[in-house]
Amino acid sequence: MKKFYTLSIAVCLSVFVSAQTATFTFTYTGFTPQAQAAFEYAAGIWAHTVVSAVPIKVLAHFQQLPTGTLGITFPNGRKNFTNAPLPDKWYSTSLANSIAGVELNPGEVDIEIYLSSTTNWYYDSTGTVPSGKYDFVTIALHELCHGLGFLSIAKKTGTTGSLGMLTSTDFYPFTTSYPWPNLDTLPSVFDSFLVTDQNEQLDTFPNPSILLGSKLTSNAIYFNGTNAMAANNGTRPRIYAPLTFALGSSITHFNEATYPAGNINELMTPNGNPGYKLHDPGPLCIGVLKDIGWTISPNVGIAETNKEEPIFSVYPNPAYDYLFTSSSISNEKIKSIELKNMLGEKMMDMENNSRVSVSDLPKGVYFIIFKTLNYQSVQKFIKG
Numbered sequence: 001m002k003k004f005y006t007l008s009i010a011v012c013l014s015v016f017v018s019a020q021t022a023t024f025t026f027t028y029t030g031f032t033p034q035a036q037a038a039f040e041y042a043a044g045i046w047a048h049t050v051v052s053a054v055p056i057k058v059l060a061h062f063q064q065l066p067t068g069t070l071g072i073t074f075p076n077g078r079k080n081f082t083n084a085p086l087p088d089k090w091y092s093t094s095l096a097n098s099i100a101g102v103e104l105n106p107g108e109v110d111i112e113i114y115l116s117s118t119t120n121w122y123y124d125s126t127g128t129v130p131s132g133k134y135d136f137v138t139i140a141l142h143e144l145c146h147g148l149g150f151l152s153i154a155k156k157t158g159t160t161g162s163l164g165m166l167t168s169t170d171f172y173p174f175t176t177s178y179p180w181p182n183l184d185t186l187p188s189v190f191d192s193f194l195v196t197d198q199n200e201q202l203d204t205f206p207n208p209s210i211l212l213g214s215k216l217t218s219n220a221i222y223f224n225g226t227n228a229m230a231a232n233n234g235t236r237p238r239i240y241a242p243l244t245f246a247l248g249s250s251i252t253h254f255n256e257a258t259y260p261a262g263n264i265n266e267l268m269t270p271n272g273n274p275g276y277k278l279h280d281p282g283p284l285c286i287g288v289l290k291d292i293g294w295t296i297s298p299n300v301g302i303a304e305t306n307k308e309e310p311i312f313s314v315y316p317n318p319a320y321d322y323l324f325t326s327s328s329i330s331n332e333k334i335k336s337i338e339l340k341n342m343l344g345e346k347m348m349d350m351e352n353n354s355r356v357s358v359s360d361l362p363k364g365v366y367f368i369i370f371k372t373l374n375y376q377s378v379q380k381f382i383k384g
């Protein structure tokens with residue numbers, strides 16, 4: 001698992017584990033220990049990606065699914081809750097809870113996931129996926145993302161398309177432990193960002209209607225969110241909208257052909273790929289999550305752009321009695337840490353992940369110079 005390091009004066013001196021920004025709780029039916037471990041590994045990736053003060057409750061079933069189906073996810077939903085950014089849109093409860101700052105659905109789970117127990121899975125989170133096997137972590141990561149709200153509630157029956165008319169019988173025999181809400185012909189917040197190639201919003205068409213039905217299978221649907229577009233060089237990411245509507249695949253994914261296996265944005269396409277893994281949501285998915293209302297951990301961007309660069313910090317600033325140093329790399333890789341005054345004169349040598357007394361230093365501005373074999377960082381601090 002990728003480690004994210006945090007640069008914060010609040011960080012305890014000796015703690016350099018990555019910063020978890022959300023908590024998941026789990027209830028399982030039918031899981032094996034190795035499936036459970038891989039599932040929690042995937043949830044851990046999301047726990048370091050999205051920010052929520054309210055624990056995200058997951059009920060996961062490990063059982064036989066229809067042939068060819070790897071997973072099915074039902075996010076619980078709320079609309080028009082306190083602080084809802086957009087009115088009359090369905091939000092996954094994990095997102096609604098995060099925005100509201102309180103648990104809006106006590107006694108109900110947020111995400112209900114079915115994963116196939118008969119698939120030829122690869123459970124190891126670290127190794128190379130053998131050809132012919134499906135990577136469990138990748139698929140769990142994908143399904144959990146639907147649970148977080150990467151989800152359309154569009155449907156097409158005959159030629160008629162609709163938003164917010166899904167019922168539990170559409171997914172028979174799969175059910176949810178929480179009451180299926182009356183969706184009230186309202187779109188999900190994800191749906192509210194979808195547009196045609198003419199930039200017409202899907203949720204502005206008559207609902208239900210044959211016109212909306214034709215758009216759902218137009219092979220020309222795009223996600224019109226500013227964050228997703230910014231992550232896509234200013235253009236709208238393409239949504240999967242094949243000419244034949246497939247419930248559970250159409251509209252609720254990125255377009256398969258645009259983001260094929262190997263693409264960094266492949267996670268949220270409809271098809272899983274054997275012999276292949278992706279343990280990163282990818283920038284377009286992160287953009288979509290931001291657009292629908294998620295706060296994303298600031299460490300996500302750092303990890304992407306700054307992977308090789310160590311992070312050094314000194315604190316507190318200003319310092320009066322003691323000054324602490326910390327870094328994201330091991331002590332043996334550090335060449336030197338020197339404290340210098342404004343004239344560039346070395347006042348003392350410092351150790352990594354330690355503290356020194358600065359009470360004898362005159363008040364003023366000082367510099368800490370961290371050096372490794374191929375990197376240098378200079379930080380200013382004030383002796384108060």
Ligand SMILES: [Zn+2]
Nearest residue numbers: 142146253270
């Ligand atoms: Zn999916």
